[in-house]
Amino acid sequence: xxxxxxxxxxxxxxxxxxxxxxxxxxxxxxxxxxxxxxxxxxxxxxxxxxxxxxxxxxxxxxxxxxxxxxxxxxxxxxxxxxxxxxxxxxxxxxxxxxxxxxxxxxxxxxxxxxxxxxxxxxxxxxxxxxxxxxxxxxxxxxxxxxxxxxxxxxxxxxxxxxxxxxxxxxxxxxxxxxxxxxxxxxxxxxxxxxxxxxxxxxxxxxxxxxxxxxxxxxxxxxxxxxxxxxxxxxxxxxxxxxxxxxxxxxxxxxxxxxxxxxxxxxxxxxxxxxxxxxxxxxxx
Amino acid sequence: xxxxxxxxxxxxxxxxxxxxxxxxxxxxxxxxxxxxxxxxxxxxxxxxxxxxxxxxxxxxxxxxxxxxxxxxxxxxxxxxxxxxxxxxxxxxxxxxxxxxxxxxxxxxxxxxxxxxxxxxxxxxxxxxxxxxxxxxxxxxxxxxxxxxxxxxxxxxxxxxxxxxxxxxxxxxxxxxxxxxxxxxxxxxxxxxxxxxxxxxxxxxxxxxxxxxxxxxxxxxxxxxxxxxxxxxxxxxxxxxxxxxxxxxxxx
Numbered sequence: 001x002x003x004x005x006x007x008x009x010x011x012x013x014x015x016x017x018x019x020x021x022x023x024x025x026x027x028x029x030x031x032x033x034x035x036x037x038x039x040x041x042x043x044x045x046x047x048x049x050x051x052x053x054x055x056x057x058x059x060x061x062x063x064x065x066x067x068x069x070x071x072x073x074x075x076x077x078x079x080x081x082x083x084x085x086x087x088x089x090x091x092x093x094x095x096x097x098x099x100x101x102x103x104x105x106x107x108x109x110x111x112x113x114x115x116x117x118x119x120x121x122x123x124x125x126x127x128x129x130x131x132x133x134x135x136x137x138x139x140x141x142x143x144x145x146x147x148x149x150x151x152x153x154x155x156x157x158x159x160x161x162x163x164x165x166x167x168x169x170x171x172x173x174x175x176x177x178x179x180x181x182x183x184x185x186x187x188x189x190x191x192x193x194x195x196x197x198x199x200x201x202x203x204x205x206x207x208x209x210x211x212x213x214x215x216x217x218x219x220x221x222x223x224x225x226x227x228x229x230x231x232x233x234x235x236x237x238x239x240x241x242x243x244x245x246x247x248x249x250x251x252x253x254x255x256x257x258x259x260x261x262x263x264x265x266x267x268x269x270x271x272x273x274x275x276x277x278x279x280x281x282x283x284x
Numbered sequence: 285x286x287x288x289x290x291x292x293x294x295x296x297x298x299x300x301x302x303x304x305x306x307x308x309x310x311x312x313x314x315x316x317x318x319x320x321x322x323x324x325x326x327x328x329x330x331x332x333x334x335x336x337x338x339x340x341x342x343x344x345x346x347x348x349x350x351x352x353x354x355x356x357x358x359x360x361x362x363x364x365x366x367x368x369x370x371x372x373x374x375x376x377x378x379x380x381x382x383x384x385x386x387x388x389x390x391x392x393x394x395x396x397x398x399x400x401x402x403x404x405x406x407x408x409x410x411x412x413x414x415x416x417x418x419x420x421x422x423x424x425x426x427x428x429x430x431x432x433x434x435x436x437x438x439x440x441x442x443x444x445x446x447x448x449x450x451x452x453x454x455x456x457x458x459x460x461x462x463x464x465x466x467x468x469x470x471x472x473x474x475x476x477x478x479x480x481x482x483x484x485x486x487x488x489x490x491x492x493x494x495x496x497x498x499x500x501x502x503x504x505x506x507x508x509x510x511x512x513x514x515x516x517x518x519x520x521x522x523x524x525x526x527x528x529x530x531x532x533x534x535x
Binding site for chain 1: 285286287288289292293296305306307308309310311312313315316317318319321322325326330333363365366367368369404405407408409435472475476
């Protein structure tokens with residue numbers, strides 16, 4: 001018998017980003033995978049197969065809804081239509097978690113389908129907190145906010161990223177989603193210590209951890225430039241950073257993100273199994 | 285030095301623009317190539333979206349031409365909402381407006397068909413009536429009946445063999461398109477949308493139903509336009525496509 005009550009929070013166990021091509025195997029051979037995450041915007045149609053699959057999966061797994069299109073860091077007002085769509089989705093699905101990004105993607109009513117960076121200033125802080133208050137009031141629940149991958153910085157920034165996120169959490173009551181691969185990518189690109197970032201991060205506010213693969217490139221000066229691509233396995237230094245994080249935070253829900261060049265199910269499940277091993281090493 | 289989102293997006297969408305001052309690397313040097321990551325991400329993700337939205341157009345044009353057209357399209361028509369499943373609504377008219385594509389006049393209607401299939405895929409679910417429910421009506425009453433059609437149902441009228449072109453590029457061994465006008469019905473019997481060529485007058489009849497005509501009123505319009513209109517064949521296509529979701533007979 002299904003225990004639906006157990007689906008009201010994400011377990012401190014591995015999850016994966018759901019891809020429709022894995023639908024049959026996920027239910028037949030879930031292996032280490034205990035929960036699933038979907039991109040909210042892919043389930044905002046009126047019906048058909050996507051919604052039917054989501055209904056089916058949500059009976060079996062705890063679900064996380066991860067928004068990629070609200071543009072919380074946008075200079076303009078939040079899109080009221082999109083807020084209403086999020087409210088509708090979160091309302092009928094009643095997922096264990098809802099998360100979005102410290103980024104913007106919409107400007108002047110154009111949506112750019114990417115997570116764009118913003119300066120960390122008192123002005124942007126106030127705007128983001130206002131947007132998160134509006135979102136949390138609209139959907140009637142607490143959200144998690146995710147740290148970005150950075151390829152550049154803003155000269156005008158006056159806050160460090162961990163302090164900025166901690167302050168947003170303090171002011172709005174939102175939780176945080178810690179993407180350990182993003183920390184590694186940003187630390188390489190902007191030359192800071194990834195462990196130092198984790199040390200400064202308010203780990204008690206973390207409701208979920210993300211892991212994903214990245215690509216390697218170079219900047220104008222031949223220095224490494226890592227790109228958050230979600231198109232391959234998680235690299236060893238990122239697994240090591242996960243261990244470092246979990247040792248300090250205790251067990252957390254850990255998600256494998258693989259959005260491009262999506263592999264066969266056994267490859268993705270093997271990544272989840274590796275996350276399960278990392279979680280087993282952590283004292284509860 | 286603050287960088288506004290207007291400045292950021294302008295430089296992101298036009299590689300001829302300088303990278304905004306105030307975007308830096310970790311040594312406070314200008315960001316340079318690092319900014320190209322965003323230029324590239326946006327162009328690649330929207331180009332990929334166009335390829336998955338219009339696979340037949342991409343096949344007809346070839347990858348390189350499709351990439352080039354998508355690059356122009358995404359700058360003229362960036363998405364207006366985060367629902368990428370519906371991106372590309374202006375693509376049919378865009379294709380028809382391209383001078384160098386004038387000799388491929390059918391592209392616009394093929395793109396309309398691909399859009400219709402995607403909309404049908406995401407359309408609301410609706411339970412179909414059984415053929416028996418329609419068959420049980422006496423002929424007089426049948427003519428005085430309104431039909432409710434499923435939200436997935438769409439009709440495309442074209443002076444080109446748009447259904448045959450679509451089939452030829454998606455089905456192994458499909459016949460080569462013959463030059464003829466074709467109207468297409470899109471239905472979604474379960475989860476997968478199906479396009480079918482309509483008999484003459486069929487599109488007119490279905491569109492009349494959608495505007496609130498009874499079966500008989502719509503029949504008069506269709507028969508006036510084309511005396512060979514085959515009501516039975518058109519009705520059968522709707523029933524097979526699970527496209528009729530309600531019946532309402534006059535008094």
